[in-house]
Amino acid sequence: MALVIGVTGGIATGKSTVSALIKEQGFTVIDADIAARQVVEPGEVAHQQIIENFGIDLLLENGQINRQKLGSIVFHDEEKRQLLNSIVHPEVRKKMNDEKQAAFERGEQVIFLDIPLLFESKLTAMVEKIIVVYVDEQTQLSRLMNRNGLSKEDALSRIQSQISIEEKVKLGDAIIDNRGSIEDTKHQLLAIFEKWNIQ
Ligand SMILES: CC(C)(COP(=O)(O)OP(=O)(O)OC[C@H]1O[C@@H](n2cnc3c(N)ncnc32)[C@H](O)[C@@H]1O)[C@@H](O)C(=O)NCCC(=O)NCCS
Ligand SMILES: Nc1ncnc2c1ncn2[C@@H]1O[C@H](COP(=O)(O)OP(=O)(O)OP(=O)(O)O)[C@@H](O)[C@H]1O
Secondary structure (H helix, E strand, O other): OOEEEEEEEOOOOOHHHHHHHHHHOOOEEEEHHHHHHHOOOOOOHHHHHHHHHHOHHHEOOOOOEOHHHHHHHHOOOHHHHHHHHHHHHHHHHHHHHHHHHHHHHOOOOEEEEEOOOOOOOOOHHHOOEEEEEEOOHHHHHHHHHHHHOOOHHHHHHHHOOOOOHHHHHHHOOEEEEOOOOHHHHHHHHHHHHHHOOOO
């Protein structure tokens, strides 16, 4: 039986960074953020449902959803965020399950799922072990502001739309402290692999 491991954390705490290190070790990482982009491509069911619920003005000239505009709506309005989640999440779960199945069928023994909202969306049953990628809230805020070019207010509203990273740390089977260098983060990841006998 293959082992399925969830990688989670708060927004901008370093899940993608850790996922890249996991891939470097030769493992498949199935990324919920990527799936969430694929299921809203023009022609997909969720694309149509988003237009019906949020309006045609949300589209760019090329027919893609204007993610910046949608983000500025849903990260300031919990009801609208729940509405978007109810459209996108079922499709994301399907896509991730299909990709997981394909990895099983390729004979892979350990599969990683990078799911930012693992706890918020109550998806912990999808995985057997959980790695939480941690940085303190100040580091999270400044990395998010830098990476996305967001104001402090906008960055805080995104952070506050999730369970706090301090809470998530209590729920993980293993924690990676990503406040140091990438090399330091890699050492912690490899130590977890050793402890869990992942090779
Ligand atoms: C609101 C959208 C359009 C903003 O797009 P944008 O390109 O700016 O951000 P991106 O998708 O890369 O997400 C960045 C991070 O934001 C956080 N985030 C995204 N959606 C949500 C949400 N609904 N609730 C809380 N945090 C979220 C996650 O930590 C994610 O890693 C987009 O995030 C979206 O469609 N969200 C709904 C789907 C979802 O929940 N995705 C997260 C994984 S399933
Ligand atoms: N150890 C580190 N040292 C310095 N900067 C880092 C480190 N790890 C990640 N970063 C930077 O912090 C930002 C957030 O990292 P990353 O994109 O991996 O987070 P994430 O958790 O995947 O974000 P999201 O929730 O938005 O998907 C990026 O700009 C990244 O380059």
